[in-house]
Amino acid sequence: MGHSTVIVQDLRFSYAQSNGLSAAPLYDGFSLSIGSGATAIGGESGAGKSTLARLLAGHLPANAGSVRWNIEGGRRPRDVNYMDQTPMNSVFPWQSVRKNIEYPLLRLGWTKEKACHRTTQLLDIFRIQHVATSFPAHISGGELQRTAIARCVSWSPRVLILDESLSALDAATKEVVVAALRRLVVDENVTLILITHNPADIEMLADRCLMLGGRPVHVVTDRLVQREEPTAPLSQNANGTTEGSGR
Amino acid sequence: MTYRPAKFAPWLITAGLLAIWQVVSILGWVDPFFLPSPMQIAKALWHAMAHERFHLDLLWTLVRVLSAVLCAAAVGIPLGLAFGFYRRAYASIEGLIHALRSVPASALFPLFLLVIGVSERAIIALAFYPSALFILVNTVTGARLANRRRLQQAQTLELSPRRIITDILFYESLPHILAGVRNAVSYALVLVVAVEMFIGLSPYGLGRRIFEYQSAYRTPPTYAAIAVAGALGILLNAFVTLLERRLLRWLPHTQEETDRRTG
Numbered sequence: 081m082g083h084s085t086v087i088v089q090d091l092r093f094s095y096a097q098s099n100g101l102s103a104a105p106l107y108d109g110f111s112l113s114i115g116s117g118a119t120a121i122g123g124e125s126g127a128g129k130s131t132l133a134r135l136l137a138g139h140l141p142a143n144a145g146s147v148r149w150n151i152e153g154g155r156r157p158r159d160v161n162y163m164d165q166t167p168m169n170s171v172f173p174w175q176s177v178r179k180n181i182e183y184p185l186l187r188l189g190w191t192k193e194k195a196c197h198r199t200t201q202l203l204d205i206f207r208i209q210h211v212a213t214s215f216p217a218h219i220s221g222g223e224l225q226r227t228a229i230a231r232c233v234s235w236s237p238r239v240l241i242l243d244e245s246l247s248a249l250d251a252a253t254k255e256v257v258v259a260a261l262r263r264l265v266v267d268e269n270v271t272l273i274l275i276t277h278n279p280a281d282i283e284m285l286a287d288r289c290l291m292l293g294g295r296p297v298h299v300v301t302d303r304l305v306q307r308e309e310p311t312a313p314l315s316q317n318a319n320g321t322t323e324g325s326g327r
Numbered sequence: 328m329t330y331r332p333a334k335f336a337p338w339l340i341t342a343g344l345l346a347i348w349q350v351v352s353i354l355g356w357v358d359p360f361f362l363p364s365p366m367q368i369a370k371a372l373w374h375a376m377a378h379e380r381f382h383l384d385l386l387w388t389l390v391r392v393l394s395a396v397l398c399a400a401a402v403g404i405p406l407g408l409a410f411g412f413y414r415r416a417y418a419s420i421e422g423l424i425h426a427l428r429s430v431p432a433s434a435l436f437p438l439f440l441l442v443i444g445v446s447e448r449a450i451i452a453l454a455f456y457p458s459a460l461f462i463l464v465n466t467v468t469g470a471r472l473a474n475r476r477r478l479q480q481a482q483t484l485e486l487s488p489r490r491i492i493t494d495i496l497f498y499e500s501l502p503h504i505l506a507g508v509r510n511a512v513s514y515a516l517v518l519v520v521a522v523e524m525f526i527g528l529s530p531y532g533l534g535r536r537i538f539e540y541q542s543a544y545r546t547p548p549t550y551a552a553i554a555v556a557g558a559l560g561i562l563l564n565a566f567v568t569l570l571e572r573r574l575l576r577w578l579p580h581t582q583e584e585t586d587r588r589t590g
Contacts, residue, residue, distance in 0.1 A: 139479060157483050169476035174498040174577045183494075187484045215577040217584045 083116035084152070084159070084238040084271045086136060090145035093135060105143070106131060108296035118265050118272040120286035120305075122279070128297040129275045130164075133243045136273065137162035151238050158188055161237040165244040167228035171216045177227045178203065178212040181234050188235050202230040205260045207253070221248045229257060236268050243275040258284045283307075363547040368554065371547035379548075380531075385555060387531040388519055391447075392563065395454035395515045396508065403462030404504055408492045410463075411470020411500065424464065432457040432518055445528060454518045458511035465507030469500025502575060509567045516560055533559070 091112075094105035106128050123129050134140040136147060137160060149155045163170045171180045181202050185195035203209045206226040211219045216227060225248045233240060240261075249257055262285065264270040274285055282289050286305045293300040345365045351357060352364030359367070375381035410417035436453050443449040473496055481491045523534030533556045540549040579585045 157485050161483055162479075164476060166476075169474060170480070172477065172495070172498065174501075184480075184484055187486060187490070217577060217579040 083269060085113065085115045085150045086239070086271075087148045087150065088112040088114075088136070088145070089148070091135065091142050091147065092144035093131065093140065093142050095131075105296055107135075107142075110145070110297060112290070112299065114271070114273060116265075116269060116271050117287035118261070118274060118285050120274045120276055120282040120289045121292060122276060122282060122289060123292035123300070125277065127292045129277075129292055130243050132292070132297070133162065133241050133273070133275045136160075137241050149239070158235065159238040160241065161232050161239070162241045163228060163232045163243065163245045165247060167221075167225045167245070167248070168216060170228040170232055171224070173216050176213050176215060177208055177219065177223075180216065180227060180231050184231060184234050190235070198234065202234055205256075206230045207256055222250060222253050225249055226253060226257060229261075233261070233264055233270070236264065236270060238269075239271045239273065240264070241273045241275070244277070246274075246276065246278070246281055254281075254284075261285060360544075360546055363550060367547045368550045371545075372551035372555070375536075375548050375551060381536065381552070381555075383531050384533050384536045384552070385559065387529065388516075388523065388533040388556070389559060391450055391519045391523075391532070392454065392512065392515045392559075395451045395519070396458050396511050398451070398455050399458035399462050399511055399515075400504075400508060403459045403507070404466050404497075407463045407466025407504075408470055408496050408500065410467045411473070411496050412488060412492055414471070417467055424460065428457070428460045428464065432514075433521060436522060447529065450519060450522050450528060453522055454515035457518070458515050461511045461514065462504065462507040465503045465510075466500050469503030470496040472503075473499035502571075502578070505567065505571050505574065508570070509564065512563045512567060513560065516556075516563065520556055 089111050091107050091110040092105055093107040094103065096103035096105070121129050121132065131140065135142055138147070139162065149160065151159050172183065175183060178199055182195050182199045185198060186192070190198070203212055206229065208219075208223055208226050208230065211223050211227075216224055219227070225245065229242075229245060232242075242261075246254060246257060258281075261272060265272050265287075272285070274281065276282060283305060287307065288303070289305050290302050291300040292298070348362075349365050352359060352362070352367075363371075372381070410420075432453055435456065436449070439449045439452050443452055477495055477499070478491070481495055486494065519532070520534035520537075523529070523532030524538045525534075529535065533552055537549060537552045537556070540546075540552060
């Protein structure tokens with residue numbers, strides 16, 4: 081599978097225009113390119129991280145400049161998936177945990193059999209088999225967040241943008257999720273863009289770390305993160321092993 | 328610990344009030360013509376059931392109410408969801424719908440008789456009219472309040488309009504739809520009983536029976552028929568509650584779970 085990249089050029093964006101006010105734009109002449117692997121975007125609260133995530137996902141229109149995705153075979157809507165801070169937004173509360181993970185697969189044309197197999201695999205990887213038949217409102221916050229992430233990655237989108245999506249996880253479950261996400265990045269070539277204010281998340285998950293700051297927003301620091309790759313590939317995990325960290 | 332009344336408390340209170348009423352009647356404090364005793368009313372009900380085919384009146388009223396509400400749901404829910412999806416279409420007729428909703432349904436009955444004819448269909452059509460509008464407006468409101476991020480998911484998954492309506496908007500709207508059905512059931516019962524009372528379309532119906540007993544100065548069975556109409560209302564409401572429990576079992580049960588819905 082090819083690598084998916086995004087090139088942001090001369091981006092200009094202001095919330096003021098939609099409010100009818102004229103204020104200094106949040107982004108002005110902002111350029112950035114993000115390649116394959118896991119890229120963390122950090123910065124203080126209000127630095128404009130989430131705005132950038134939503135601009136990249138196409139949920140906010142830029143006032144000027146361009147966000148160009150370079151994805152093999154051309155960008156389809158399913159190729160870039162975005163998940164925000166509220167996991168309930170990323171699931172259908174009227175579907176069981178299992179149905180939630182299976183639903184996108186069935187809609188994207190997977191056969192019933194393949195979708196079922198993939199769902200079982202994801203329930204296992206994210207350790208949510210025990211709540212498979214429960215509804216999202218009736219499980220714990222950590223289980224819900226893992227369900228939402230499992231649904232978002234189910235069809236292996238080429239690009240996954242996680243906007244503070246790991247915040248409700250305790251240390252043990254975060255390790256499970258981080259391992260699963262690293263495998264997507266390494267084995268399935270998923271380009272992961274991680275918005276976070278937590279330095280520990282960056283060290284655990286990212287290959288590259290960008291810090292945003294200033295007005296208009298610019299990249300303050302841009303560094304590579306040294307890390308060891310997990311050794312067990314994703315496919316091995318489907319065969320009954322539930323130990324996910326694999327380091 | 329929160330205070331919880333005993334389960335039998337409501338029954339105890341009801342039984343107590345009936346006992347007081349019975350005693351008051353026995354002591355002769357009220358004219359039994361205007362207020363017969365509970366025992367007299369119960370006897371009258373038993374007699375009506377055994378000798379006057381009263382159960383058929385109950386059945387006919389129930390069938391009319393259910394036909395009206397079912398038709399209203401069959402029209403109101405799909406139309407409401409379609410309007411929830413095509414919001415511009417709704418914006419252009421929203422005013423008209425609210426105007427139609429403001430017309431008292433009972434005022435329309437003479438017109439319905441004229442247009443539809445003196446028939447069973449006219450009774451059902453009259454109860455259908457406000458029921459369908461209730462359900463329609465509630466459905467649109469629910470669909471408009473649908474979670475935006477879930478609708479963005481629909482774009483990511485390239486869902487067809489039909490899929491968005493059946494797989495997302497329907498469920499997002501379901502709590503509102505059921506609230507609309509609850510209103511519709513109560514309203515339909517009021518209209519059906521009222522129409523049965525004044526238009527001699529059919530020999531059967533609770534309204535018809537209340538009117539006949541009253542015209543014959545038979546107060547015990549009048550009270551009995553009124554009590555049965557009330558019981559029917561309670562029963563229909565309980566049925567909607569049951570429907571809600573079943574169809575909305577995915578909603579949060581506790582405050583803690585509710586808080587998590589919004590983050």
